Amino acid sequence: MAAMSAVAGLAAELPDGVVVTDPDIVASYRQDRAADPAAGTPLAVVRPSRTEEVQTVLRWASENRIAVVPRGAGTGLSGGATAVNGGIVLSTEKMRDITVDPVTRTAVVQPGLLNAEVKKAVAEYGLWYPPDPSSFEICSIGGNIATNAGGLCCVKYGVTTDYVLGLQVVLADGTAVRLGGPRLKDVAGLSLTKLFVGSEGTLGVITEVTLRLLPPQPAACTVVATFDSVEAAASAVLTITSRIRPSMLEFMDAVAINAVEDKLRMGLDRSAAAMMVAASDDRGPTGAEDAEYMARVFTEAGASECFSTADPDEGEAFVAARRFAIPAVEAKxxxxxxxxxxxxxxxxxxxxxxxxxxxxxxxxxxxxxxxxxxxxxxxxxxxxxxxxxxxxxxxxxxxxxxxxxxxxxxxxxxxxxxxxxxxxxxxxxxxxxxxxxxxxxxxxxxxxxxxxxxxx
Amino acid sequence: MAAMSAVAGLAAELPDGVVVTDPDIVASYRQDRAADPAAGTPLAVVRPSRTEEVQTVLRWASENRIAVVPRGAGTGLSGGATAVNGGIVLSTEKMRDITVDPVTRTAVVQPGLLNAEVKKAVAEYGLWYPPDPSSFEICSIGGNIATNAGGLCCVKYGVTTDYVLGLQVVLADGTAVRLGGPRLKDVAGLSLTKLFVGSEGTLGVITEVTLRLLPPQPAACTVVATFDSVEAAASAVLTITSRIRPSMLEFMDAVAINAVEDKLRMGLDRSAAAMMVAASDDRGPTGAEDAEYMARVFTEAGASECFSTADPDEGEAFVAARRFAIPAVEAKxxxxxxxxxxxxxxxxxxxxxxxxxxxxxxxxxxxxxxxxxxxxxxxxxxxxxxxxxxxxxxxxxxxxxxxxxxxxxxxxxxxxxxxxxxxxxxxxxxxxxxxxxxxxxxxxxxxxxxxxxxxx
The missing domain is CATH 3.30.70.2740 (Alpha-Beta Plaits)
Incomplete structure (x- = not known):
């Protein structure tokens, strides 16, 4: 009762509609994609759209000792956004601003924007935000930062933290603090920006991020190979990574190959023990040279089939097959x-x-x-x-x-x-x-x- | 007196020669290259060669409440290793082991090795450690990590933290802790490895680091241009970085140009207001294409002279001129x-x-x-x-x-x-x-x- 009256107090401090207590809506925020069976039922879902509102929420939560579970798009797979009984869920989904600066090659983004939306917005300026979790079309940039998300391109381009130059975070007591900024080099004070990346909502709530961007990714040459044994595929990986920097080097086992083939019917070798999807996006002829090199390594490692293409659509079809592996296996x-x-x-x-x-x-x-x-x-x-x-x-x-x-x-x-x-x-x-x-x-x-x- | 007897106690706990109290030697550890006039005189200099010895030192320092100033090669320029009265200086100069693993493309390094020694050791395996502070021949890798050091290649290759996968640090109470490790992706727990990078010896003493390495840097194409105005040079920088990723984009003003020319007599234009030294190390023909592009941008921005070369020695001469700028100006x-x-x-x-x-x-x-x-x-x-x-x-x-x-x-x-x-x-x-x-x-x-x- 005291808690519900506290929630009413919070609602009064915030614009209409920010605090949601409708039981059906609240229930839909109990779990993320980890579907944690231990999920509680929160008192309310709070959906602020400004940093100041997040500050209000956290000041209130601190005063009332009420747990706050920060949540991005709810696509987490480890239960980082599982709701707790007696707490609230703070969803950043309404915080969706982005400003791109092509001159400094940076973007200032609110956390609720989806990764794919960030990629699209910066692409309009001829720029590229590399990190590419498989869920990039449905996961939020704030969640990516909270988990230091990876993806397929990390083997060459690194992970989310490598693209975070600055943050605004709201601390447990409601203090808003700016860390870092649009400077490629900055060693003033402790590396707190990096500390908050990957902190999974346990240290503060990210309300704004300054991202480093790159020039557009060059078209990639793609190599696909199938193997009779996992060991052969793994040994090829070692040979390749000790020599060159592929932009992608992905593995699927027999179960995944067959699950994808069940759904996509693209002619994958159902008898294979492993399939590799590799790419090089080096500019100019060196991309093709790297692809040739990888094809040679795969063949020498004993690949039963090996196929190379410089056609982006053809390459993307294999990458899509790899990305589709999780939903395909989920059908089982x-x-x-x-x-x-x-x-x-x-x-x-x-x-x-x-x-x-x-x-x-x-x-x-x-x-x-x-x-x-x-x-x-x-x-x-x-x-x-x-x-x-x-x-x-x-x-x-x-x-x-x-x-x-x-x-x-x-x-x-x-x-x-x-x-x-x-x-x-x-x-x-x-x-x-x-x-x-x-x-x-x-x-x-x-x-x-x-x-x-x-x-x- | 109590402090000196505590120092004797520490010396007894450590191998002979680790604790140094000779006044001449101690005096030589009062300052780093910042030459801080406020430097104190430490009780002793301690030069451990093993993590366990560092633990002994810090346990002792905690028990006796004695200040510890960690020191790498003493090349710091901000007084991070300025000694304090009544404290000790903990120099990592004797910690010089390195193990390179070409398969995982990582190296495990003790902090006392110089940056140049790390570069050389990994080059023997055909690998490259990119960060390149101008002082790379005299600064230690531990100091680089403590300051999150930069350098000339950062514009393309990032700073020290981008190459640190793991650390062993000894905390104030003498606890040794391992953070991260030879894994390119690892989000288990808070990003503590990154927190210690750039912490300037205020949070712990780094006793071992796991570095990420790259394949060898391809030969660079270099472009040198002189300008009648700083603004023209700066506008060229903006044009270049908003479009491509040069591997170097360095600036010297008129004073630096003349100071270098005074010493090196390499025919630099003494009348120029600014000189740019730029490079692209993209593999294959794209490096030369980028160099051509930069030369065009420099010319269009109003460069009075512009010179390109694909010859590594010729290029290196200009980079050396840029690196020599600080000592050259110091002559004044x-x-x-x-x-x-x-x-x-x-x-x-x-x-x-x-x-x-x-x-x-x-x-x-x-x-x-x-x-x-x-x-x-x-x-x-x-x-x-x-x-x-x-x-x-x-x-x-x-x-x-x-x-x-x-x-x-x-x-x-x-x-x-x-x-x-x-x-x-x-x-x-x-x-x-x-x-x-x-x-x-x-x-x-x-x-x-x-x-x-x-x-x-």
């Missing part, structure tokens, strides 16, 4: 979506170990991977109506993370820890780094109102 | 070395404003710049024996920072805040960001033993 059942990464030499061992885990627990686990940076997405297929199978899937989910850590890897390469992976974080980081995470969290959010239960 | 007197940066469109205004400051205070101030990223090094020439002139130089030093901040810029692009620039930090960051810096510092170093007086 519900997915527990993994995001483990390893140093490149351990890639084949990781994939083999995942196959063992799948066999042991009688599960289908398809592996797709941003192979060039060692980041894999094992897709654990299960039927939520089958309690025993769901439990086996959960066990496999944890065992895959344990395996990655045992191979010197990470429990999450680009999706974030959220709530689903939190129990495994300490196993990767160790007690000292965990304690350091907690100290930073306590220093910036002493009452623990920001995204409680996530990450730390 | 002592230097107060600035490091201010602005968003690119403000570059000409910054240079003009600096000329006004020079005129007003009757000083010679030469401006050289990493023009492509808006980072300038105004060199304030003064005679330390002339008290009035020294005072005017100090006033100009501050006014240049105020000017940069008023243009939306930074007081330091790549050298760090250290002690010399600390009074201006709040003016740039504002009270909210300053408070955030202080909170992080207090959380990680509650007793303030790490590099007290620097940055925050």
């Amino acid at each position: 059942g519900s997915l527990l979506l993994e995001d483990v990464g390893v140093p490149l030499p351990a890639l084949a061992e990781l994939v083999a170990g995942i196959a063992e885990i799948a066999a042991e627990h009688d599960l289908t686990i398809s592996v797709i991977a941003h192979a060039g940076d060692g980041n894999t997405h094992p897709l654990i297929v299960f039927d939520p109506a089958d309690a025993a199978m769901s439990e086996r899937a959960q066990i496999a989910f944890g065992e895959i993370m344990d395996l990655a850590v045992s191979l010197g890897g990470t429990i999450t390469g680009e999706h974030g820890v959220g709530r689903l992976k939190k129990p495994w974080l300490a196993g990767q980081l160790g007690p000292e780094a965990m304690e350091l995470n907690r100290k930073i969290k306590a220093a910036l959010d002493p009452d623990g109102i920001l995204n409680p239960g996530a990450v730390v | 007197g002592s230097l107060l070395l600035e490091d201010v940066g602005v968003p690119l469109p403000a570059l000409a205004e910054l240079v003009a404003g600096i000329a006004e400051i020079a005129a007003e205070h009757d000083l010679t101030i030469s401006v050289i710049a990493h023009a492509g990223d808006g980072n300038t090094h105004p060199l304030i020439v003064f005679d330390p024996a002339d008290a009035a002139m020294s005072e005017r130089a100090q006033i100009a030093f501050g006014e240049i920072m105020d000017l940069a901040v008023s243009l939306g810029g930074t007081i330091t692009g790549e050298h760090g805040v250290g002690r010399l620039k600390k009074p201006w930090l709040a003016g740039q960051l504002g009270p909210e960001a300053m408070e955030l810096n202080r909170k992080i510092k207090a959380a990680l170093d509650p007793d303030g033993i790490l590099n007290p007086g620097a940055v925050v």
